[in-house]
Amino acid sequence: MFDAFQHPFFQRAVLxxxxxxxxxxxxxxxxxxxxxxSISGGLSHAAFGGVGLGYFLGIPPMxxxxxxxxxxxxxxxxxYRRMESKLDTLISTMWAGGMAIGILFVALTPGFxxxxxxxxxxxILLVPEHHLWLTLALDVVVLLVVALFFKELQAIAxxxxxxxxxxxxxxxxxxxxxxxxxxxxxxxxxxVGILLVIALLTVPAAIARQWSDRLLTMMGLATAVGxxxxxAGLWGSFVLSETLGVSVPSGPLIxxxxxxxxxxxxxxxxxxx
Amino acid sequence: MTIxxxxxxxxxxxxxLTNVLxxxxxxxxxxxxxxxIGPNGAxxxxxxxxxxxxxxxxxxxxxxxxxxxxxxxxxxxxxxxLAGFDRSFPISVLDVVLMGRLSRIPLLRRFSGPDRxxxxxxxxxxxxxxxxxxxxxxxxxGEVQRVMIARALAVEAExxxxxxxTASLDPQAAHDLYDLLEELxxxxxxxxxxxxxxxxxxxxxxxxxxxxxxxxxxAHGADPDALQRTYGHRxxxxxxxxxxxx
Numbered sequence: 001m002f003d004a005f006q007h008p009f010f011q012r013a014v015l016x017x018x019x020x021x022x023x024x025x026x027x028x029x030x031x032x033x034x035x036x037x038s039i040s041g042g043l044s045h046a047a048f049g050g051v052g053l054g055y056f057l058g059i060p061p062m063x064x065x066x067x068x069x070x071x072x073x074x075x076x077x078x079x080y081r082r083m084e085s086k087l088d089t090l091i092s093t094m095w096a097g098g099m100a101i102g103i104l105f106v107a108l109t110p111g112f113x114x115x116x117x118x119x120x121x122x123x124i125l126l127v128p129e130h131h132l133w134l135t136l137a138l139d140v141v142v143l144l145v146v147a148l149f150f151k152e153l154q155a156i157a158x159x160x161x162x163x164x165x166x167x168x169x170x171x172x173x174x175x176x177x178x179x180x181x182x183x184x185x186x187x188x189x190x191x192v193g194i195l196l197v198i199a200l201l202t203v204p205a206a207i208a209r210q211w212s213d214r215l216l217t218m219m220g221l222a223t224a225v226g227x228x229x230x231x232a233g234l235w236g237s238f239v240l241s242e243t244l245g246v247s248v249p250s251g252p253l254i255x256x257x258x259x260x261x262x263x264x265x266x267x268x269x270x271x272x273x
Numbered sequence: 274m275t276i277x278x279x280x281x282x283x284x285x286x287x288x289x290l291t292n293v294l295x296x297x298x299x300x301x302x303x304x305x306x307x308x309x310i311g312p313n314g315a316x317x318x319x320x321x322x323x324x325x326x327x328x329x330x331x332x333x334x335x336x337x338x339x340x341x342x343x344x345x346x347x348x349x350x351x352x353x354x355l356a357g358f359d360r361s362f363p364i365s366v367l368d369v370v371l372m373g374r375l376s377r378i379p380l381l382r383r384f385s386g387p388d389r390x391x392x393x394x395x396x397x398x399x400x401x402x403x404x405x406x407x408x409x410x411x412x413x414x415g416e417v418q419r420v421m422i423a424r425a426l427a428v429e430a431e432x433x434x435x436x437x438x439t440a441s442l443d444p445q446a447a448h449d450l451y452d453l454l455e456e457l458x459x460x461x462x463x464x465x466x467x468x469x470x471x472x473x474x475x476x477x478x479x480x481x482x483x484x485x486x487x488x489x490x491x492a493h494g495a496d497p498d499a500l501q502r503t504y505g506h507r508x509x510x511x512x513x514x515x516x517x518x519x
Contacts, residue, residue, distance in 0.1 A: 158364060
């Protein structure tokens with residue numbers, strides 16, 4: 001039953017999931033406590049614009065997605081500060097606009113876009129080795145930034161106005177947070193795909209929040225939940241694929257498992273009151 | 274030597290087409306303990322937020338410690354009217370109060386022992402020392418208010434601005450807070466905003482009445498005429514002696 005773990009490609013996929021869970025747990029916790037999940041949802045869909053531009057310009061689609069998502073994140077950060085009342089509309093615009101740009105430029109690219117579907121739905125089982133290094137690098141960056149700016153990031157997530165009064169560079173710290181979010185989204189796209197990224201970013205953190213009374217605990221717990229979900233989801237897809245004789249995608253299994261855990265956690269929390 | 278720590282000259286603030294503050298001239302000398310009273314919607318909170326640089330005036334000038342408000346950041350302790358945070362945030366009371374030390378610790382540096390001591394001392398002063406390890410969501414409304422006050426005390430600033438600090442406190446806690454403020458007023462400049470005329474005018478050294486404009490500015494407490502002009506009807510106050518005269 002567990003022979004899946006003996007296959008090198010499966011081991012690599014599990015490792016990719018575990019590495020992604022670290023960035024996901026740390027950044028997802030900020031996304032949840034700072035309540036920027038709608039910004040993050042917009043960003044993850046806007047990423048598709050970068051994928052399409054990458055195909056069109058002949059550069060790796062992931063590189064296109066990284067640059068494009070970062071730029072969109074920075075733009076939303078400015079909008080958050082300057083026109084808060086219109087932010088909601090702007091997020092939807094970016095959400096749909098990114099998808100539209102992506103679809104258009106994929107169509108304009110001569111020939112066939114070979115792994116277009118993998119960007120939309122993820123393809124962690126076929127993850128190339130360089131992606132593992134990329135995810136590891138992102139983890140290092142996220143860990144460093146969180147360690148260096150923990151007190152400021154916690155302060156702006158907790159009480160932006162008081163942080164401002166205390167002289168914290170609030171706009172700059174918020175841009176840093178959005179940059180981390182954008183980079184994490186790009187890495188998570190490989191794991192569950194653009195359409196499901198937002199769930200992987202927020203659901204483990206939301207579960208962790210129910211059982212944490214410190215931000216650091218929440219981050220650790222969210223990472224653990226993310227790791228369990230990606231590993232179990234991958235394993236489930238392997239076993240189901242073998243038994244059913246059809247290819248069962250891992251992305252939806254990972255997300256559905258996370259949602260199931262969220263439901264159970266909420267019920268438990270509610271009973272413990 | 275008297276130094277003006279807060280100086281507002283002909284300050285006006287508009288929200289859209291509505292005048293929120295009109296033509297405010299206000300000078301707060303070092304060591305003052307000033308109470309600002311006025312009805313709801315008089316612009317009291319906006320006045321404090323203008324001094325903090327959170328609201329930008331449409332006309333006039335604001336100087337705090339001789340600088341623009343944004344340059345004086347970190348040198349002013351502030352207690353907002355409403356706790357501007359999510360009560361379920363996973364954070365301890367001590368970590369909230371430590372945020373009052375943010376202006377002292379540069380980027381990339383951690384809080385150290387003296388910061389923790391200052392935060393714990395601030396909590397002790399509002400009788401919240403035993404709650405330091407609690408998560409903020411497990412506090413009552415009055416306790417949260419006291420944590421907000423402790424956070425402002427932890428700044429150990431020259432200026433302390435408090436926006437309706439007694440609003441959610443029981444009478445005993447409010448009494449204790451005024452005792453504490455009187456003690457702090459020995460070494461700091463305090464500006465306090467309240468719609469509660471009676472208790473406050475008893476404790477502060479000077480009262481101004483605000484209703485979009487400054488109606489009255491005197492060192493002789495709230496005189497009934499000015500109060501009537503501010504509130505539009507007669508307000509009763511308790512007569513008392515003033516320890517502070519120009």
